[in-house]
Amino acid sequence: MSNRFQAPRGTQDVLPDAQPYWAAVNQAILEVTRLFGFRRIDTPMFEPAALFEKGSGDTTDVVEKEMYVFEDRGGETLALTPEGTPAICRAYLEHGMASWPQPVRLYTTHPMFRYDRPQKGRYRQHTQFDCEVIGSASPLVDAEVIELLWRLHQRLGLRNLEVRLASIDDPAPRRAYVERLKDYYRPNLDRLSEDSRRRFDRNPLRLLDSKDERDQPYKDAAPKLIDHLSPEAAAHQQVVQDALAAAGIPYRMDPLLVRGLDYYNRTVFEIVPTDDERAQGTIGGGGRYDGLVEILGGPHTPAMGFGSGIERIILEMQRNEVAVDEPERPPVYVVHKAEGAHRKVVELAGELRARGIAVTVGEGDRSMKAQLRGANSSGARIAIILGEDELAAGTAVVKDLTEVGGGQVTVPFGDLAATVAARLGSA
């Protein structure tokens, strides 16, 4: 068994039974992005590794320990895309989108690769639905982008979700806050968990997010970023909240919300299930990243966006038992059992398909019984039977499969397509 090939760790095959979920999500994405005026972009599956080192931040986990980096035969250092935003910003600059009408609203669905330890809902290859609005500093854009993602989930029948919202301010005031936070924690440093002592140096904002027992006593009295926003960020935040309220989006302020990428400023948000305690519950998140385009060598260009994990959306749909449309199976199944019938079978199937009727051709080397069993389990509504007698007479049997002991009629080849079409039309 394990001598056989297996899909690489953390990857998965999307089998036919799961495809209807993907189709439903993709369809909903198409509709919701249309309603909000977004246009699709597709970027390559790999990019220069430096794009993410610069863009996402070279001390972030995503870049530091999760990137699939490789050197190609020409010596280029490339990375399989670990996240979408820097790639889209790269395309924005590369194609001079700054000279398009601003802001530019783009979306995509794109495979993402992270060398991480797999868990349910966390895969080494996953697919993100990404939306980015580049070239606007308006807080209304923040709210609109959040609303878009919220509407997507609504459209997919997901309830029990909530938006968690925070502002992490702009870089300079945030640095001032972080110093304040470190001052608060510093005296108690040796009573904190090992993880938190590490966070103190590497990512102090995470201190407030600790789940370790030993860290709990210090959390309540710690200064919260949301209470120390710069006047500009606070005003921005207020408009975002007003707009969300006006849009009817339920949200909850989460002073502990921290995102893992360096480029965010001001608005950050996540959409999470309210009734699932799993660690990998977050199904989408994003925020404002006014500094990123500049970091990548462009002009100062404010922007806002999110990434949403389609695999996680689908897990939520399945957990909530959301019904999805199954694609229709071919309504016609051709049973054939006659020496030399193959030409006629192909002709007749072709005629039906030309009329837009889907056809499954049976296995002529199996018994008629076996083929009819196949017809039945395929879900076909009509079986066309072509045996020795019919072939000799230039006719075919049209048999109704929709009920037990369904009737059948014999028609000349010339009338077959019309007869079948009429039956399907009226049924």
Next chain:
RNA sequence: GCGGGCGUAGCGUAGCGGUUAACGCGUCUGGUUGUGGCCCAGAAGAUCGAGGGUUCGAACCCCUCCGCUCGCCCCA
């Protein structure tokens, strides 16, 4: 990267030291002379995740690896 649980035919499970590894679903073939769904019969399909060890003997005990899973880190 750290810690816990699990791994038996395509799927779901039983067996937990001792002859040819069992059951359900599914698949295939039949139930006479060319006709499906229910029913009946039969067949195929598993070197019991892989490799090594303990033992007279291992699916069952031990070790390593692989995979899945839960928690942590982190993230979608």
